[in-house]
Amino acid sequence: MHNISKKPRKRIEGDSRERIIISAVELARTAGLEGLSFADLAKKVGMSKAGLFAHFKTKEELQLAAVDAARKRFLLEVIGPAQSESLGLARLYRTLLNWLAMLEKSCHQGGCFFYAASAEFDGRKGPVRQALVEAGGLWLEWIARQAEQAISREQLRTETNSEQLAYELHAFGQQANWVSQMLRDPRAYDRSRSAMRNLLLSHCTDTGRAVLDQMQATNEGHEP
Amino acid sequence: MHNISKKPRKRIEGDSRERIIISAVELARTAGLEGLSFADLAKKVGMSKAGLFAHFKTKEELQLAAVDAARKRFLLEVIGPAQSESLGLARLYRTLLNWLAMLEKSCHQGGCFFYAASAEFDGRKGPVRQALVEAGGLWLEWIARQAEQAISREQLRTETNSEQLAYELHAFGQQANWVSQMLRDPRAYDRSRSAMRNLLLSHCTDTGRAVLDQMQATNEGHEP
Numbered sequence: 427m428h429n430i431s432k433k434p435r436k437r438i439e440g441d442s443r444e445r446i447i448i449s450a451v452e453l454a455r456t457a458g459l460e461g462l463s464f465a466d467l468a469k470k471v472g473m474s475k476a477g478l479f480a481h482f483k484t485k486e487e488l489q490l491a492a493v494d495a496a497r498k499r500f501l502l503e504v505i506g507p508a509q510s511e512s513l514g515l516a517r518l519y520r521t522l523l524n525w526l527a528m529l530e531k532s533c534h535q536g537g538c539f540f541y542a543a544s545a546e547f548d549g550r551k552g553p554v555r556q557a558l559v560e561a562g563g564l565w566l567e568w569i570a571r572q573a574e575q576a577i578s579r580e581q582l583r584t585e586t587n588s589e590q591l592a593y594e595l596h597a598f599g600q601q602a603n604w605v606s607q608m609l610r611d612p613r614a615y616d617r618s619r620s621a622m623r624n625l626l627l628s629h630c631t632d633t634g635r636a637v638l639d640q641m642q643a644t645n646e647g648h649e650p
Numbered sequence: 651m652h653n654i655s656k657k658p659r660k661r662i663e664g665d666s667r668e669r670i671i672i673s674a675v676e677l678a679r680t681a682g683l684e685g686l687s688f689a690d691l692a693k694k695v696g697m698s699k700a701g702l703f704a705h706f707k708t709k710e711e712l713q714l715a716a717v718d719a720a721r722k723r724f725l726l727e728v729i730g731p732a733q734s735e736s737l738g739l740a741r742l743y744r745t746l747l748n749w750l751a752m753l754e755k756s757c758h759q760g761g762c763f764f765y766a767a768s769a770e771f772d773g774r775k776g777p778v779r780q781a782l783v784e785a786g787g788l789w790l791e792w793i794a795r796q797a798e799q800a801i802s803r804e805q806l807r808t809e810t811n812s813e814q815l816a817y818e819l820h821a822f823g824q825q826a827n828w829v830s831q832m833l834r835d836p837r838a839y840d841r842s843r844s845a846m847r848n849l850l851l852s853h854c855t856d857t858g859r860a861v862l863d864q865m866q867a868t869n870e871g872h873e874p
Contacts (some may be wrong), residue, residue, distance in 0.1 A: 545769030
């Protein structure tokens with residue numbers, strides 16, 4: 427009897443842990459990671475506070491799990507779906523478009539988890555800040571690395587500084603979040619799409635320009 | 651006797667109110683505006699909590715005073731000193747440089763007050779959010795208006811969209827703050843200066859290019 431009930435029980439426990447983390451990410455978009463209260467979270471998940479504590483002993487443990495979940499979601503929604511594009515400019519551009527699409531989707535749920543959490547933890551110390559720095563730094567490096575690939579494929583000009591380009595492209599993602607969340611201006615996403623495309627075009631060789639034009643044509647075909 | 655002591659006393663009271671607000675702005679850079687505690691603030695100012703309450707009845711009142719003080723400081727350090735430049739591109743570029751200089755100066759004090767406060771209040775409602783929206787929106791509009799002036803002076807090309815340009819320039823200021831505060835990368839300010847300059851150059855007419863070159867030459871003369 428004991429053995430039979432063990433497996434499903436474990437799955438249910440796994441499910442509630444999952445549900446807690448997902449709710450924590452959602453709450454943190456508006457309340458922040460420090461603003462996360464076990465009381466609000468328990469209410470959202472439909473669980474007692476004691477039930478929560480069975481999964482997470484401390485707030486920091488919960489915060490770290492939320493950062494980890496948000497990173498996984500970012501990989502799944504932003505980086506993963508771009509892997510079908512060729513290495514270099516096409517994959518870079520698709521990933522940036524996926525990023526903006528993800529930000530746009532979260533527009534009415536409080537916006538970007540990482541943006542909110544970064545502003546909160548940038549002046550602090552400790553493992554949560556460290557996890558956020560790692561996530562942000564890796565994303566910026568990922569953009570720079572794809573730009574390098576595009577340079578070596580002669581899609582971007584050889585004099586392009588990949589780190590500087592990544593810095594500027596990344597700025598437009600952050601800005602989309604600020605303008606849409608703070609000023610409630612929904613044109614932000616289109617503005618950032620346009621800014622990223624024009625910035626990339628200004629670094630493109632003829633080969634690169636053809637890649638972007640081709641992707642634009644395909645997109646317009648798909649989304650009339 | 652009563653009358654004689656009245657004036658200095660009032661000045662001292664004015665001074666402590668000022669000191670409280672300045673300390674509140676400083677604390678909010680790292681702790682956030684919601685993270686502002688009367689206890690920490692009292693300690694920083696060297697005053698009792700009761701003393702603080704004599705000046706600010708509620709946290710919101712204090713938060714609003716802090717936003718107001720930060721706006722005044724922004725006007726004084728960023729916009730004011732650029733008024734000696736000619737209307738249009740020169741004034742726009744000088745103001746952007748002042749902005750980055752101000753961000754760089756606050757680098758070790760927790761970074762930009764508005765950045766931290768925006769991320770905190772973007773999902774909330776109420777007068778503090780409203781004050782932040784107004785400050786952020788006016789700054790963005792100010793940039794766009796100067797860009798309009800530069801277009802009408804044929805320093806920027808007629809096809810330049812001033813709102814889009816303001817959006818992109820503003821993004822590089824925000825990015826400088828994120829990269830320096832979160833990733834602790836001090837190259838952020840130079841990266842943003844370079845990004846802003848190149849972006850403006852890509853919109854410049856020959857007249858505009860001469861304005862930027864002239865300013866660059868003067869700057870290099872001043873700051874060897």
